[in-house]
Amino acid sequence: MIRFRKVFKSFRADSLALKDASFHIAKGEFAFLTGHSGAGKSTVLRLVYVDQLPTSGEVRVSGFNTTRMRHRDVPKLRRRLGIVFQDFRLLEDRTAEENVAFALEVTGVRRSIIAPKVMRVLTQVGLAAKAGAYPRELSGGEQQRVAIARALVNDPLVLLADEPTGNLDERATRGVFQLLRDINANGTAVLMATHDLSLVRSVSHRTIELQDGAIVYDSAIDDGEAGAVVR
Ligand SMILES: Nc1ncnc2c1ncn2[C@@H]1O[C@H](COP(=O)(O)OP(=O)(O)O)[C@@H](O)[C@H]1O
Ligand SMILES: [Mg+2]
Incomplete structure (x- = not known):
């Protein structure tokens, strides 16, 4: 449903916000995007809701290739996303x-x-x-x-959440996180960017970890195949 193929994104000539990112999120999945501040989490989400286009590579969302789609289809795509x-x-x-x-x-x-x-x-x-x-x-x-x-x-087909608990205290964080899990249990895919590792570790959901714009870990890929990233 969301597919990134060798996606690069640069905002300035001398740096890359995203480097060769490839992953696929299936219908109904719950996936975390983790990584330190500046790792590229928000950039991934912005590419999904077509606030940005990739510098190279391909971003596909619900059947649309965001680089090639017609301008007037962008609102149609965004209506399939909750943010x-x-x-x-x-x-x-x-x-x-x-x-x-x-x-x-x-x-x-x-x-x-x-x-x-x-x-x-x-x-x-x-x-x-x-x-x-x-x-x-x-x-x-x-x-x-x-x-x-x-x-x-x-x-929406998918709920995109960019640090949804970042401004909340512990108790509200737990409540909002549980709500997102309930929504997912009802069939909506959730792609949630967070640097809150205690949340990530409290469940066993798909986790994609970014470091300086590169995906350094994806729990959907066997560690051996992913190139032996040690965490
Ligand atoms: N609009 C922009 N203009 C210039 N640089 C940007 C812009 N948006 C993001 N960046 C840069 O891209 C990198 C990734 O940022 P971001 O995706 O916001 O990271 P995260 O959400 O993981 O904190 C950072 O180095 C950030 O400074
Ligand atoms: Mg961010």
Whole structure:
């Protein structure tokens, strides 16, 4: 469903944000992207949601080759993706419910089906009771749940999460992480960038580790085949 083939990305002439990255994420999979700050995790996600194009190599997402696709197909592809960020990115002047509804309104969904869909995802993330609250009235963990509800409302194939627990305390981190796992158990693929190794080690999900733009470990590949990366 997501396939990188020999992907290089450079933002400046003298450095590479991504070096020869190849991997495949299957439908329904849960995969971590790990690595230190600056390793290239966000760059991988930005290439997936076509915020960036590879300098060379191929990025395929849900049947589209992002370099070759038509410009007008980009919104169509993005609608198949849900995206959440470390800093939530909610609209401050809209309630939880309105933030989620907005993601449907921009796609031209009929008004009559917006409200029930919004309540369904708010219930799924455990926030139905706070539908009318503004972001400033919610804790960090609750704001991230709203952002996750917004990402889910279009029934995405994959949820992309860039350090989704980076601004949360331990307890909220556990809650949001469990929610992402529940969403995955319901069939949505999750690709989660995190440098929180305690989370990564608490489960046995697929793990792709980046170091200075290169994939140095992929748990889907036998260590021997991967070129004997010692961790
Ligand atoms: N828009 C950009 N312009 C220039 N350099 C960038 C840009 N985005 C990322 N980089 C560089 O690419 C490398 C990888 O960054 P990033 O993917 O954000 O890493 P991570 O998310 O793992 O912290 C870093 O060296 C970063 O400085
Ligand atoms: Mg990042």
